[in-house]
Amino acid sequence: MLKRLSISGILSLLCVLSWAQDSLISYVDPFIGTGGHGHTFPGATVPFGMVQLSPDNGREGWDWCSGYHYTDSLIAGFSHMHLSGTGIGDWLDISVMPLVEPLADTAKTLKVPFKHANESASPGYYRVILDNGIHAELTASSRCGLHRYTFPQGSTPTVRVDLAFHMNWDSPTETHISVLNDSTIIGYRYSTGWAETQRVYFAARTSAPIYKTILHDGESASDMTDMAETYDNGSGVSAQLLFDSTANRTIQLKVALSTTSYQKALIALGEVQGWDFDNVRKAAENQWEMELKKVQITTADKKLKRIFYTALYHTAIAPTLYSDADSEYQNAKGDIRSMADGASRYTLFSLWDTFRALKPLFTLTQPEKYTDMLNSMLAFHDENGLLPVWDLSTWETNTMTGYHAIPVLADAILKDWPGLDAERAYQAMLKSAYQDIRGVPDYIEYGYLPQDKAGGSVTITLEYAFDDWCIAQVAKKLGKTADHATFMNRAKSYANLFDAQTGFMRAKNSDGLFVEPFDPFWSEHDFDKSQYIEGNAWQHSFFVPHDVHGLAAHYGGTEGLSRKLDELFTAPSEMHGENISPDASGFIGQYAHGNEPSHHIAYLYNFIGEAWKTQERVRQIVDSMYHDGPDGYAGNEDAGQMSAWAVWSIAGLYPVNPASGEYIFGSPIADETNFMLPNGREFTIRTVNNDERNPYIQSVTLNGKPYENTYIRHDELCNGGELVFRMGPKPNKRFGRKAESWPGMEH
Incomplete structure (x- = not known):
């Protein structure tokens, strides 16, 4: 029956339609970057969220660093943590896979075909119809992922939680699953990889009762119908959760994460109230709409x-977010710490990349979060003795060159960023500038990093020189005249590698002579042998910003x-x-x-x-x-x-x-x-x-x-x-x- 709308109702409807038409999220395509060498992921997350719930193809290789590559046609699971656009594979923690029936071989990783025609993604949402007929939808809050699986007729709805799942650099070292009742399981996954120590705790709750659980400890399987029973540790524990097919063709699953305990993960389940999937998706979309505005x-x-x-x-x-809602987190050393004043701790600082344009952009776009990100780097310093180079799960991967937390902090100090202690940050900068590793002592002694002392002579010298200029500017602002003069002098170190005859920056040995032979097109990916990190003389000779x-x-x-x-x-x-x-x-x-x-x-x-x-x-x-x-x-x-x-x-x-x-x-x-x-x-x-x-x-x-x-x-x-x-x-x-x-x- 047609109903007559009031004028106000018509206006409200027009506003909704206008918002849908003009929404900025409609222009976002999360698949951009999932092909080529982009290494992005298409799954569901909210801005800077701890959870990035996304499909994994289950394939090894550089182009699967994010777990997913657009050229693939298989899905092995949906895991809750992903690296976005990096060159090294890690994370992919807490993998979940819906199945049309339980696996007889409980140790097997099942890869199910899919077609891109049956796949879509938008900010905060991902969906795919697998070739076996399962319709999978994903959305997320900051610390909780929400899955909605619709199973085909005649199936035995099964959801597998696989803590053994790993790709590329990552591998589990200790895993655990406990069944609390007929709708809740908890556990943890410890692993090693690019970040050598990682600990992720989870709590998962289902919308329908689990009538049977099949657990596997990496060696053998056992069936459980007593949902109060606990299954203990193994290097690769998995659980298959079976549901009554006559009553439930659609199963929803909440999976919340914590870095401190599964008790905190149970609390984080509260980020998603009830089972209104569309409402959670809408909340994620609203966050992204506000971000894009x-x-x-x-x-x-x-x-x-x-x-x-x-x-x-x-x-x-x-x-990405690393701390619990109460500001607590567990660092790579196993210490439980808390950020001051209810602040959040962040990780995944790809500083060799992001100091250049992303972090300056944050001074315009992230007034609410940037202070916590900056203070996360200072917390890393307090825990490890140095500012981060490439922080992943609070572990120093020491990947790439320079000490580029310094330009990030310097930019913020010079812009009078609120909530950042300039003196505390400055003292941390000095620690990096006088560290006894990463070639710094030789750089100070020779005025450049000799190639025969360490690899990457040109790249490292030029980058240290820029970082030292940044320290000099902060020293000037803070009235530290002697330091300003010292670091302005160090900032000229780039000139020691300039070869006027060729017009390029060239590596030198400790004897002061240029390394021979020289070819400006020459590239060596081995960092110990390379003079130019990830490039050649053409690309690196102009880094004197x-x-x-x-x-x-x-x-x-x-x-x-x-x-x-x-x-x-x-x-x-x-x-x-x-x-x-x-x-x-x-x-x-x-x-x-x-x-x-x-x-x-x-x-x-x-x-x-x-x-x-x-x-x-x-x-x-x-x-x-x-x-x-x-x-x-x-x-x-x-x-x-x-x-x-x-x-x-x-x-x-x-x-x-x-x-x-x-x-x-x-x-x-x-x-x-x-x-x-x-x-x-x-x-x-x-x-x-x-x-x-x-x-x-x-x-x-x-x-x-x-x-x-x-x-x-x-x-x-x-x-x-x-x-x-x-x-x-x-x-x-x-x-x-x-x-x-x-x-x-x-x-």
Whole structure:
């Protein structure tokens, strides 16, 4: 029967339909990055949540670092913890798999075929219809995953919880499952892998009673009908939970996580009240909608919207929540600790990647969470004696080079970030700068890291020099004059490796001589042998973001650096060597956008009076390196860095020196970008005459007044207002030509 709607009812309905039509989450495609070498996952999570509930293909290999790759056609389970976009496989803890009947071989991992036509994902939600007829749906809260499985007629609804499941680097060391009653099981999974010590506790509750449980300890199986019985430890415990098929074709399962105990996991089950799956999904979607509203673009190009909002989505996945709701957590040493004042502890700090663009973006987009993330790094220092290099599950993996917690903390201190103790952070920085490992003593002694003392001479020297510049700026702010002078001197160490004859940064041995032979196209992935980490001389020689003008002087001036940059983008796209790094990808000449060392390079033209070349190259990179398909990233997405580059660059800015507070102009691609700032103000970047035929900036105004600089400072942006770029089809070579308009100058 048709019912007559009131005027208010019609308006409410129109509002709902309008929201659904204009929702920002509708432009997010979690499958972007799951193909190629992106290494993202498509499953359900909320911003920075502890739970990332996502499918695993059950296949080993580099392109399965996240557990899932779009080329695959099998699903082995849905686990609750995943790494997003990294180059090393770990986690995949607490795997759950629905089955049409219990497995006779209880130790077997069953991989069920599926088709992408029967699969979909959106922020906070994932669904797939497996070829065996099971309809699986997933959603999540911060610490709890919610599964909804609809089983086909004639099946024996079975849900398997498999603590033995592992891929790539990870393997279980001790596991446990206890059955509390006919709807609740608890347990834990200890494992080793990239992070050598990991402990995850869980509690799982079912929407229907379990009538039988088949437990397997890694060696033998046993049937249980007494649901008060407990099954003890093993290196790979699993449980098959059987349900009455006559009463229940749809089974829901809540799985909550904790790093301290399964008692805390039982409490975390309370994040999901009742069994209203759609309501939990809606709550997750609302969180993502609010997240995406922080930076909004206007454009008629729906492909660009999908690229932009999916990138913005990927910037809000890592680092991930590590503490319980009461702020307690268990660190890798087994100590139960608590963050002060109800703060949250985070982990998964891929700092070699994310110090460049993601962390500066957080100073605009994460006012509620960033203080806790920064203090998580300081907590790591208190527990381990040094700031993190690559923190996973509070374990120092010591992966990659530099001590890049320093630019992150320095950027925050220099921006007067609330809730961060600058003196405490500074003392932690000094510990890293004077550590007795990772080649630091030799770097201090020689003024560079000798290749015959350790690998990675060029990369490590340049990165330490930048980190030392960051320390110098904090020392200056805190009035530590002697320290400022010391670290400014150390910041010049990059110059000790510059070879004027070849125009490249080259490795030196402890005798002061360059390593021979030299080939700028040479790449070696073995860190102990490599002079350039995950790349070659072309990609690494330009990493002097703190002293671009000094770098230009080594090339004989701005024209010399300009010629070398031009050569970079036009050199043959080839690499030499027997063990070439797979991370260097996404080539334009020798520029390799698929790996982070290249990310700032296109913007360097702004520092030497040729801003138009930056505009040209940035457009080329966005157009060729970002797509709205599964292979939408040119390389590893790297925990938000590859996406952060896109967010900044589509808006028209980029933090070349991520601790300088300067955002360098590129070529804005969206018609309009609105930053909803932490202070409640709004900053708008607007373009005039913007389309693919008009990549060049003709003129700029800030709040209606002519603006000559080729960058904008953080404090200017945070004042709110409107930055307008007038675009055109030909370069305006006068814009940004004068040295007083360049970034990185003493203004």
